[in-house]
Amino acid sequence: MTNALADLLAANDVILADGATGTNLFNMGLQSGDAPELWNTTAADKIRALYQGSVDAGSDLFLTNTFGGTAARLKLHDAQNRVGELNRIGAELGREVADKAGRTVVVAGSVGPTGEIMEPVGSLSHAVAVEMFHEQAQGLKEGGADILWLETISAPEEFRAAAEAFALADMPWCGTMSFDTAGRTMMGVTSSDLALLVESLPNPPLAFGANCGTGASDILRTVLGFVAQGTERPIISKGNAGIPKYVNGHIHYDGTPELMGQYAAMARDAGATIIGGCCGTMPDHLRKMREALDSTSRGDRPTLDQITAALGPFTSASDGTGDDAASADRRSRGRRRRA
Template sequence: MPDALTDMLASRDWILADGATGTNLFNMGLDSGDSPEMWNVEKQDNIRALYRGPVEAGSDLFLTNTFGGNASRLKLHQAQHRVAELNRAGAELGREIADKQSRKVIVAGSMGPTGEVMHPLGALTHDLAVEMFEEQAQALKDGGADVLWVETISAPEEYRAAAEAASRVGMPWCGTMSFDTAGRTMMGTTSADMVKLVGKLDPVAFGANCGVGASDLLRTVLGFTEAGAPKPVIAKGNAGIPKFVEGHIHYDGTPEVMADYAALARDCGARIIGGCCGTTPDHLRAMREALETRPKGDKPTLEEIEAKLGGYSSANDGTGDNLPPKRERRGRRRG
């Protein structure tokens, strides 16, 4: 049977995803360093509000508050034994909000990186990674998620482990990586590398999230399409560039800029378009209006993207010469 996301993709030219999780929870009072997943049981009204925000702004799909819900990440909060409880609760709250809508809204079970470095560079083996992802995936399925949403991954080995976990629990899945090191992930994967990786797996959709700014992310999306993307492409870019203002991280992307980003993302070939760090419901409303009212245009040039969204953080997209060395990465929370 086709899953809900596949059905929606079959009937729609584009799907509006949600925005930030961390940004919006910090605005509700979450303290830096605390586990957002705890709020799935301790402050459920806040999580309901988190989910309602993008839905009321026009999102067709939203992610659960479970990005750091694997045993490795929860161990940092002495909560590794609560994986099933916290993930199931996060998905159940999402199901509650989605089922109250008069239109179809998809609940995507967020699964972020483990935060560990995989073998052979680190101690995390494939089997252990699959085990952690499978525990989380099963809980999200039990809570009613429509699809698993693997995100902010840097290592292809971790991407494969999450894909295997999704298969083991019988769930459709999507997967995005973060290209934040001169057009590559911190473990060295390029947009073309990811296309090859996805060709060996079976996600419903794939793409990029987070990274640096919206310009960089769209350059990566162009890399996917130029390499022959075998599945629908996801674009979830940050709302501008983070700046430290009066003791807080502020993203400088306005709703108007994110509206331009959404239209450009569609023109670059993305089918699922949303925001990441810094993206609020106000941004999403502007993005929805742009997607609904602006006619589809030709594929933009890099110069056209730069003119509307700002400059790139590096001179190339990661596939040229003089590339930076690979660096280890321990994963970060989706903002």
């Protein structure tokens, strides 16, 4: 299997990834508590439409509808025996869409966290985690995914287990964590921790970075944290479309397409190579992101002040690295600017 993403990275200064999976599927009728992966077989046309929406908006890469495709997650829906099937079909549908795009579009097999806590804090052993990730990876490989895409991880132990599993599957991969707790992951990992972790792996990812988390400002601060470690590996930034707000019984994201366009250009200038959106990011957002990346020249690396002035304040005083005083000062100044 050729490494389609490596070839795309070699030929392009920046790559536009896709947007949200869940937000788009909820708009198509998915109900809270349902397993999106089951739609790969029961609502295949909607999954094709999900993928096609990203391609039509200009994405160079999209993730498969397999985020919760491990046995641990599918067990919640009595589908733990369908791991291979659901992941394979999720990738096959993506392959169909990508192959008729008329240009190179990478199909990235989405692999989310197991939802369980690993030893020594929890009960999930390394061996069992590797087995679950390997099973999912094999299904995605059989379905024609170009690359595996680990996302929304919080614990380094789970990141390592997935890396080992992907080596067993003989598949290239990318990996992102979610820095949603004052600049750290839920399990305390900082941007510098992740930059060091990926280089310590026997099977390092082709690219690494951050996804989801909180707002667009926060993820750019995390990207700057990766860059500060001097990494030469491509950096991923897949930020949410603004901040989630609970309105009339539903979660809405306040990021406009215009804001996400600004975010995309600033993410590129900050040092990210693969740029996309996460929760709340719709095709309209992606179109503005594509437009911004194509129509603006690369600029200087933005400062924290410039980020907050353009995209709004950080959601936490701390960026997770210990430079709390400077971060708090910029946070307050960002609030004044937005007001």
